Amino acid sequence: MRSITTTRPLVALGVALGIAVGGVAAAGAATTATATTTAAAPAVRAVQNFGLSSAQAKNVQNWLKQNWGYNGSIDGQLGPESWKAFQRNLKEFWGYPGAIDGIPGTETVKALQRLLKDGGWGYTGAIDGIAGDGTRAAFRNFADGI
CATH class of the missing domain: 1.10.418 (Actin-binding Protein, T-fimbrin; domain 1)
Structure with a gap:
């Protein structure tokens, strides 16, 4: 059984990763992540015209x-x-x-x-x-x- 001091940071990390990756729905799923699981967002390379038409x-x-x-x-x-x-x-x-x-x-x-x-x-x-x-x-x- 995990102690509260171990579980609480993992849940917070899972929520933060879930929100960063896909919003609140993903945050709920991410709360079950273990310390060895990481969520990786796909690399998005946006267009950057810096004001050019x-x-x-x-x-x-x-x-x-x-x-x-x-x-x-x-x-x-x-x-x-x-x-x-x-x-x-x-x-x-x-x-x-x-x-x-x-x-x-x-x-x-x-x-x-x-x-x-x-x-x-x-x-x-x-x-x-x-x-x-x-x-x-x-x-x-x-x-x-x-």
Whole structure:
């Protein structure tokens, strides 16, 4: 028999995992999990256009296809394959230190901000890795000008 000090943390962990994975219904099922069972959410890689229209994102994809080994479809949605190609550019020229993983996280955004600032695309903000209004406006300038 488990003591209350062992069971209570497992139930709390199961509820938290259930909510994270699929909501309250899954939380009830997750409460029966043992300490060796883990719930893994599927890796979802979302499209991240950072304020670009579909037409602007297609411009970026065409540029990536011509210059950075992008071989996906020109669909106006900057998904993982678009961002992998962009990360190759950012790694070579703009100080991106991370893996070529297609995830436009903080380090990808910092390198993008350096490109937008030093490349003359109108970014005047801090290199902070936050894709705010200034980053998005400059990214649109970039997409329109390439």
